[in-house]
Amino acid sequence: MNIRPFKRPQPVRLGVLLLNLGGPEKLADVEPFLRNLFSDPSIIRLPIPALQRPFGWLIARLRRGKSRRLYEKIGGGSPQRRITTEQAAALQDELACQGVQARVYVGMVCWHPLIESTFQQVLQDRITHLVVLPLFPHFSVTTTGAAAKKLIRCFDQHGGVREMRRSYVTHYETEPGYIAALTDLIAEEMRRFPDPRPEAIQLLFSAHSIPTKYVERGDPYLRHHERTIAAVMTALERRLGTRPPHRLSFQSKVGPVRWLEPSTEDTLRRLAGEGHEQVLTVPISFVSEHIETLYELDIQYQALAQEVGIPHFRRVPALNCHRAFIRGLAGLVRARLAAGYPLQATEQAARG
Structure with a gap:
């Protein structure tokens, strides 16, 4: 045996x-x-x-x-x-x-x-x-x-x-802790505007762009961002009693191929043309600070906002180690x- x-x-x-x-x-x-x-x-x-x-x-x-x-x-x-x-x-x-x-x-x-x-x-x-x-x-x-x-x-x-x-x-685009952290940071930043009423603040969710061909072939990236935004707006409405106006745009394009649009730059110009004076950008794709938040949003787009006539332009911090x-x-x-x-x-x- x-x-x-x-x-x-x-x-x-x-x-x-x-x-x-x-x-x-x-x-x-x-x-x-x-x-x-x-x-x-x-x-x-x-x-x-x-x-x-x-x-x-x-x-x-x-x-x-x-x-x-x-x-x-x-x-x-x-x-x-x-x-x-x-x-x-x-x-x-x-x-x-x-x-x-x-x-x-x-x-x-x-x-x-x-x-x-x-x-x-x-x-x-x-x-x-x-x-x-x-x-x-x-x-x-x-x-x-x-x-x-x-x-x-x-x-x-x-x-x-x-x-x-x-x-x-x-x-995990709708994970409750992720949504709660985003909602907390957005609500906190909204209180810092001269006019903190939700209807007076334009939210601009800015995502890292990707080539359009990936989405056309089934990549769920855009769909996942739309789900996140829907969940955040529902949470904000529960907290604030109303939904602030919001849009989605894309940043960080590289190369000549077609990428997801509209670009954050073009959207800021459009918002200025529509008379918006208070814009809060939300770096929705980024869970930590890096070049896309610290340079593109804080320096490049801040300067653009002032140039096109948006006097109050703020940015929601990245999630980093937010407890939620x-x-x-x-x-x-x-x-x-x-x-x-x-x-x-x-x-x-x-x-x-």
Whole structure:
């Protein structure tokens, strides 16, 4: 009779991996960051794959001077890594308060700590259960999809790591904590206008744009933003007794292809032409401060608002470590734990 040796069960080691894009922390990082960004086919795809890497290097070289000047204006680098690390620590503490012991990691698509290096740390820590949580509330192949592909490639290069159970959060555009945090910040900022009446303040939800072709092919990015806005406006109406006027626009377009419109720049000009004097921008796509909020919204669009005749232009802060947002992220993690760890179709799609 063959008797199999007894195997002691592995202790459960829970990990949570926060995924984000990343940004250069100092001016010397700008060009290599741009190379990583423009070389990634999930973010900007060229019809000829062999040209992807040379294209990334060329665009990085052409744009480095302009990009460095922009980062100089916000202090010499992006604070995204620092803030994302703070979000990870806050989430780890929140989970511990709720009785869930987990180590929370940070992995970036285009800058350090890169997903590949964080994955090695996850392996070294012998994590047995991993929840993958992107810091992109709205799914797009250019954001969550790009990050997932890099992570799945890591798993594939290590034979699949089938002993590590994992689950993916793919989007959370109406998660209650996320909506509550946005609503709190909007309501607080509205009180700072000379005329704080809701009907006197134009809300402008500004999202990072993506090429229109992705949406036409089924990317739910635009639909997810519309759901977020609907949920926020309902929450604001409950709080304020009425809905302030609102619009959705898009920023951060890169390259000559057609991107989602209207642009935030064009919308500001239109609002000025309509006589709006109080505009509050809401950076709906961004859960941490970085170049798109600190430069585009706070400097570029602030100057444009003054130029076109909008005297009172304000911006809602990014969520960062807002308590409701962190609690919402903890709720997403606990929901995945309760649902088990199926090897979701996310991985199959990422390999495709």
